[in-house]
Amino acid sequence: MRPEFKRRRFGRRKVCPFCADKTLYIDYKTPSMLKRFITERGRIVPRRISGVCAAHQRDLQEAVKRARMVALMPFSMSGID
Amino acid sequence: MILARSYETIIIAKPDFEAESIAKLQDRLLKAIGDVGGVDLKLVDWGRRKLAYPIDGHRKGNYFYWGFIAAPAALAEVHRHLKISSDVIRFQTVALTESVPLESFDVTKEKERVEALTPDPQDDEEIARRDRRDRRRRRDDEDGDFGDEGMMMDEEDEG
Numbered sequence: 001m002r003p004e005f006k007r008r009r010f011g012r013r014k015v016c017p018f019c020a021d022k023t024l025y026i027d028y029k030t031p032s033m034l035k036r037f038i039t040e041r042g043r044i045v046p047r048r049i050s051g052v053c054a055a056h057q058r059d060l061q062e063a064v065k066r067a068r069m070v071a072l073m074p075f076s077m078s079g080i081d
Numbered sequence: 082m083i084l085a086r087s088y089e090t091i092i093i094a095k096p097d098f099e100a101e102s103i104a105k106l107q108d109r110l111l112k113a114i115g116d117v118g119g120v121d122l123k124l125v126d127w128g129r130r131k132l133a134y135p136i137d138g139h140r141k142g143n144y145f146y147w148g149f150i151a152a153p154a155a156l157a158e159v160h161r162h163l164k165i166s167s168d169v170i171r172f173q174t175v176a177l178t179e180s181v182p183l184e185s186f187d188v189t190k191e192k193e194r195v196e197a198l199t200p201d202p203q204d205d206e207e208i209a210r211r212d213r214r215d216r217r218r219r220r221d222d223e224d225g226d227f228g229d230e231g232m233m234m235d236e237e238d239e240g
Contacts, residue, residue, distance in 0.1 A: 028175075029091075029146075030201045031133075070091045070173050071132035071142065072201070 014051025018059075026059040028066035031073045038064065042077040083118040085152045085183040087191055090159070090174040093142040096129055098168040106166050110147070113158035118183055119151035122192050127200040136170050148195035150186050 017036075018024050024033070037045050037052070037060055044064055047057040067073040094103060111121055127144035136142065151159065156174065163172045 029198070032201050066173065066175065068133070070093060070144075070171060071134055071136060074133040 016051060016053035016056055018056040019053055026056065026063050028063040028070075028072070031067050034060070034064055034067060034073060038073070040077065042074045083152045083183040084180045085119060085150050085155075085186070086176050086180050087122075087148070087150050087178040087186065088156065088174050088176055089195075090147045090149070090163075090172055092145040092147060092163065092169055093132075093136070093171040094145065094168050095170055096139060096141040096143055098143055102166070102168050106162060106168070109162045110159050113162060114149055114151045114155040117152055117155035117158060119149060119155045120183075120186065120188055120191075122148035122150065122188075123195045124148075125195075125198070125200070130203055139170060142170060144200070146198070146200070148191070148198075150183065150188070150191065152183065 018026065026034075028034070037050055039045055044061060047054070050057075052060060064073060068075050107124065113119075114121060125146040127146055129141050129143050132140060132142050149159075160172075160174070163169050
């Protein structure tokens with residue numbers, strides 16, 4: 001008998017926070033908002049984890065990189081930094 | 082007809098910058114866009130902020146936000162002055178609009194937009210945590226005697 005290879009789907013579909021809340025504006029000048037979308041090491045969270053849609057992830061990526069250039073956000077964070 | 086764009090520039094000055102030289106720099110920047118073609122919208126002082134990482138050995142920097150409209154040649158002149166200034170440790174310009182005739186800008190509207198911007202509040206908790214850690218590390222460096230520390234920890238365990 002063939003084992004079943006059906007992939008198990010988890011929970012509910014994540015909704016892009018920027019599509020859900022139109023007032024939420026992606027801006028490199030607001031690191032307090034962008035902070036939600038980086039790991040504690042400072043890396044950008046992949047959208048498969050955060051649920052951000054492709055278009056907004058592109059904006060987000062740009063914003064985080066700009067924020068990094070003006071030292072509003074870190075490039076990397078280590079435990080001892 | 083001059084084609085121009087609306088720009089915003091973040092300027093990070095040394096934390097111990099001299100007010101005089103920044104004022105001079107500001108004059109030069111205004112002259113640059115005034116001569117070649119452009120409009121000054123507003124320069125906002127965001128004050129001293131902790132940098133996310135040290136730049137040229139500085140852990141803090143004084144942030145300025147400058148909104149302006151400029152022709153390409155004027156922007157080049159602005160960047161030239163920023164590069165020369167020894168009080169500026171970093172700057173970044175972002176273009177906000179496409180290239181359109183300078184006359185077609187609604188200056189009052191642009192000004193209002195810049196006025197409405199407020200600097201992002203600093204994460205006080207995070208900064209306090211970093212300060213504490215820095216202080217602790219300095220203290221450890223000064224009297225970094227492992228024997229003492231070990232004894233203190235033992236005492237705590239007993240209590």
